[in-house]
Amino acid sequence: MTYADIIVDISHEKVDRSFQYKVPEELQHKLQVGMVVTIPFGNGNHERKGYVIGLSDTPAFDTSRMKELTGICSSEETTEERLIALAAWMKNQYGSTMVQALKTVLPVREKVKAKEKRYIILNVSEEEAEKIAGKLESGRCKARARLVRALLEEKKLDYTKASKEFGMTASVLRPLADEGIVQVVQDEVYRMTVDGANIPHEELSILTEPQQEAFDQIQEEWKADPPRPVLIHGVTGSGKTQVYMKLIRQVIDEGKQVIVLVPEIALTYQTVRRFYGWFGEKVSVLNSRLSAGERYDQFKRAKRGEIQIMVGPRSALFTPFSNLGLIIIDEEHEQSYKSENSPRYHARETALYRAQMENARLVLGSATPSLEAYTKAKDGEFRLVKLDARFEDRPLPKVSVVDLREELREGNRSVLSRSLRKAIENRLKCGEQAILFLNRRGYAGFVSCRSCGEVLKCPHCDVALTEHNNGRLVCHYCGYEQPRVEKCPVCGSPYIGGFKAGTQQIEQVLHKNFPKARILRMDYDTTRAKGSYEKILSSFAAHEADILVGTQMIVKGHDFPDVTLVGALAADLSLNVADYRCAERTFQLLTQAVGRSGRGTKPGEAIIQSYHPDHYSIQTAAAQDYEAFYQEEMAYRMLMDYPPAAHMLSVLVSGENEELLEQGMDYLAKFVERIASRYRIPVIGPAYAAVGKVNDIYRKVLYLKHRDERILQDIKDKTEKYIELNSGFRRLYIQFDYT
DNA sequence: AGCACGCCGACT
DNA sequence: GTCGGCGTGCTC
DSSP states (O other): OOEEEEEEOOOOGGGOSEEEEEOOGGGTTTOOTTOEEEEEETTTTEEEEEEEEEEESSOSSOGGGOOBOOEEOOTTOHHHHHHHHHHHHHHHHHTOOHHHHHHHHOTHHHHHHHHSEEEEEEOSOHHHHHHHHHHHHHTTOHHHHHHHHHHHHSSEEEHHHHHHHTOOOHHHHHHHHHTTSEEEEEEOOOOOSSOGGGSOOOOOOOOOHHHHHHHHHHHHHHHSSSOOOEEEEEOTTSOHHHHHHHHHHHHHHTTOEEEEEOOGGGOOHHHHHHHHHHHGGGEEEOOTTSOHHHHHHHHHHHHHTSOSEEEESGGGGGOOOSSEEEEEEETTTOGGGBOSSSSOOBHHHHHHHHHHHTTOEEEEEESSOOHHHHHHHHTTSSEEEEEOSOGGGOOOOEEEEEEHHHHHHTTOOSSSOHHHHHHHHHHHHHTOEEEEEOOOTTOOOOEEETTTOOBOBOTTTOSBOEEOTTSEEEOTTTOOEEEOOSSOTTTOOSOEEEOOOOHHHHHHHHHHHOTTSOEEEESTTTTOSTTHHHHHHHHHHTTSOSEEEESGGGSSSOOOTTEEEEEESOTHHHHTSSSTTHHHHHHHHHHHHHTTTTOSSSOOEEEEEESOTTOHHHHHHHTTOHHHHHHHHHHHHHHHTOTTTSEEEEEEEEESOHHHHHHHHHHHHHHHHHHHHHTTOOEEEEEEEEEEEETTEEEEEEEEEESOHHHHHHHHHHHHHHHHHOGGGTTSEEEEEEO
16 A cells, blocks of 8 residues: 655645545556645545645554545646656755745745635625624624625725634635625736836847857757756856847747746846847746735746746746746856755756756856856866857956055055045046945955954864854854954954944045045945835936945946946955855956946956955956866865865754754754764864844754765755654754755 | 534523 | 534644
């Protein structure tokens, strides 16, 4: 006898878990994980749809009370089936529960209600309703009377609102509906996000010679069987988008569908407009501001074949297209492709799997590819396509690096070095624009010396130590701690401490230095209001300001033709983050920033200020030399066994009670150590997570590194089982993360 | 979501 | 005592 774990297709949290059913004899060899089946459910044995999420030979429930599933109904639901198989893969790969994986992949389940918004309306005249209400009140039917009264007030009553606000339940409503006094109606309206109809059609531009060459190389790869994923490494401003558009056109002409993933931040009105302009009604765009219901509507349109192209952030990867032909991931290196919630999937890896499963092609693009993708390209797993020339052969900007230690020695303590100040002055004189950029991403209080640039690092992990409120310096990988230092251990200077600089202070300094300049500031504070992001950018593009100051959000893919100067104010801010990827991120940010300069007809310039002017990530970014950066960084990852040289498994445990967390983590660490010692893998940690406390929930983390992915997966599986068997972990939340 | 069960106030 | 509304809890 086999038993199937099934998730019931009822959109309610209370049944959001699996139920076990017996599999009838004749279906035993046919049934597979991911199939959609019919099951009797609940007291009335109502027939419902269910998703098979697992099969086993041993029952986990009293067999005398277990029902039998009635049939397989998957013939036309192939899209769903594939997505469920994808969820099963994600569950294994990233160590989440199946329910969590299914929820990420099939937003359909929760959203049924949101889509079919239900209303209650009166089915009788108002006078009659008044009479009925009176009768109900004099009787004992207070709840029903309440409902009728509410309907007299408000003709169309929201179903969910009604049940929430005055506790209306089905047993209150049904008699009224049966007697024909009220009626339940449903609206089915698509909530359109952007009105594509008003955007004029645009023709795709003709490819430049290098673009055409890249396109041809991709065509060649697509003829192979099976075609490899393609990585387009194109310098900033080389026009990768044009190549994508041609590829998209080709694939939809074949009658297949396309998913385009873009980083959240790039989902601007401009991008959306361009897609609508080129492909009109065939496109739909998702973004995180969309409500669950709106997102469901778009997915439904995709499933019905009303659209051919879906553009959106990582969640758009799960668009239920029936004949998927191509997945494009733009700015493939972006951090936002990695999910923060369980399953902590990476869109690049997951896209690769989905593409393989559905015979779709995959194209990644970036000016600064992730080490993971570039390594695969070097190993021949991906096809590497280069786009080396900027549009119309415009030169890359001239870059210089300023040594802030030198500035301090010369007595300049301002955030602006002398050469940067001079350069800004020049731009103002010529009526050109400047962008000043503060790469604060992931900024966590590291400690550095302003005289010699020394940064305090963990002796075991080679990542920057973080200063905590209690004054101690802590490593977030292994938990190493040491007291605060008063003097620089290398040069003895007392100028050692945390880094303090914000966009606001810089704006003030600029006002003082250049009283006539018009300055715009763009950071988290100034972009919180809806639409303000667009407003600031379009105002700067229209040259209504001379200087734009901001965090990394200003360096992403915008075209400002009058900008001829970019200044990176403190490259060290992203270089010394307590994370092994900080050099990669710094290189990416600086390269992107530098690429904003000189996009128009006038040549551009860029100035990078740093306490580590000779660090390879800064030097190679200044030289715009990706290959050199890759070699250096990869050597470092090999040396330290950091990904992609090795794989890394982290176990994140969180809980409200710090003591309980501490205890649970100790037990867990002991267990993991025992398992890992069989493979001779050292366990790193436990340590407080980089963000040690979120919303009063404490977080601790363990790390394991190994070159063989399967060994880590085995350790993860065993740990998962151990957690399941021990009730002591019930009150802790445990997440696996896998890189 | 839908159904049974059990509590509680009103009425024969 | 009994009837029926209405909240609660369970569904393999």
